Amino acid sequence: MNHLYPIFLKVHELNILLVGGGNVGTEKLEFLLKSSPEAQVTAVSKEFSQSFLDLARDRKSVQMVEDSYDEKYLSSKHMVIAATDDKEVNKQIRDEAKARFLLVNVADTPDLCDFYLGGIVTKGNLKVAISTNGKSPTAAKRLRQLLEEVLPEEMDELLDNLNAYRDTLKGDFEYKVKAMNKITKGLVGKR
Numbered sequence: 001m002n003h004l005y006p007i008f009l010k011v012h013e014l015n016i017l018l019v020g021g022g023n024v025g026t027e028k029l030e031f032l033l034k035s036s037p038e039a040q041v042t043a044v045s046k047e048f049s050q051s052f053l054d055l056a057r058d059r060k061s062v063q064m065v066e067d068s069y070d071e072k073y074l075s076s077k078h079m080v081i082a083a084t085d086d087k088e089v090n091k092q093i094r095d096e097a098k099a100r101f102l103l104v105n106v107a108d109t110p111d112l113c114d115f116y117l118g119g120i121v122t123k124g125n126l127k128v129a130i131s132t133n134g135k136s137p138t139a140a141k142r143l144r145q146l147l148e149e150v151l152p153e154e155m156d157e158l159l160d161n162l163n164a165y166r167d168t169l170k171g172d173f174e175y176k177v178k179a180m181n182k183i184t185k186g187l188v189g190k191r
């Protein structure tokens with residue numbers, strides 16, 4: 001049973017602290033930016049790998065600070081991703097973030113995470129997030145690839161059309177719900 005509750009965050013309006021600019025830090029930033037190209041990220045690392053620099057350099061919303069982690073970097077942040085190669089430091093980040101009631105992800109250490117990053121499929125306005133409850137990130141990746149293949153590109157056109165149709169409906173809320181359900185019934189083949 002998966003007890004996680006997925007939400008869709010406006011990370012372009014939230015401040016994220018990412019600590020660690022190596023392989024894992026780069027992977028986390030890459031997935032974050034793939035889904036949310038204007039995510040507001042402050043990246044703090046003793047040093048940044050070439051691939052991190054290549055990814056972050058031209059992004060206005062990503063700020064890089066070459067420094068060791070310090071608690072001061074938690075100030076004005078909404079959430080934190082710890083991705084250093086020092087387990088003690090990752091634990092310290094987690095503890096200090098928790099003391100401030102910040103949401104924290106310790107990359108690749110499920111037990112220390114308040115939230116997991118998921119596999120994400122985007123087709124225009126449609127976004128599907130996938131979690132295996134931390135059981136198999138590889139399965140999440142494969143399912144993401146599968147859904148990317150099978151969900152039609154026309155999905156976004158369909159959503160636009162439905163939105164336009166809803167705007168033409170005159171009537172109360174109940175009438176609109178019925179009308180929207182009626183026109184989309186064919187999408188699922190059964191009621």
Ligand SMILES: C[C@@]1(CC(=O)O)C2=NC(=C\c3[nH]c(c(CCC(=O)O)c3CC(=O)O)Cc3[nH]c(c(CC(=O)O)c3CCC(=O)O)/C=C3\N/C(=C\2)[C@@H](CCC(=O)O)[C@]3(C)CC(=O)O)/[C@H]1CCC(=O)O
Binds near residue numbers: 131138
């Ligand atoms: C979905 C995705 C998003 C992202 O990273 O943003 C993601 N991991 C991805 C890929 C991936 N990560 C790893 C491999 C190598 C295969 C392997 O080792 O299993 C691969 C596959 C590959 O690269 O092919 C290594 C790994 N990851 C975690 C552990 C620890 C453990 O499992 O115990 C270890 C072992 C480390 C070690 O060996 O010590 C843990 C987590 N990884 C999560 C997310 C969270 C759970 C998500 C869920 O609920 O399913 C969670 C719990 C925490 C977190 O990091 O948020 C992204 C796919 C993106 C995509 O392609 O769509």
Ligand SMILES: NC(=O)c1ccc[n+]([C@@H]2O[C@H](COP(=O)([O-])OP(=O)(O)OC[C@H]3O[C@@H](n4cnc5c(N)ncnc54)[C@H](O)[C@@H]3O)[C@@H](O)[C@H]2O)c1
Binds near residue numbers: 048083085
């Ligand atoms: N690379 C992988 O694919 C992989 C897979 C599974 C698990 N892991 C684990 O994830 C962790 C990170 O791995 P990685 O490959 O990203 O390591 P890495 O060496 O590429 O990157 C670690 C980064 O953390 C920074 N750092 C270290 N201490 C710091 C501190 N006190 N303050 C700020 N920055 C600091 C370093 O400067 C470096 O940029 C390791 O514990 C590793 O065992 C890595």
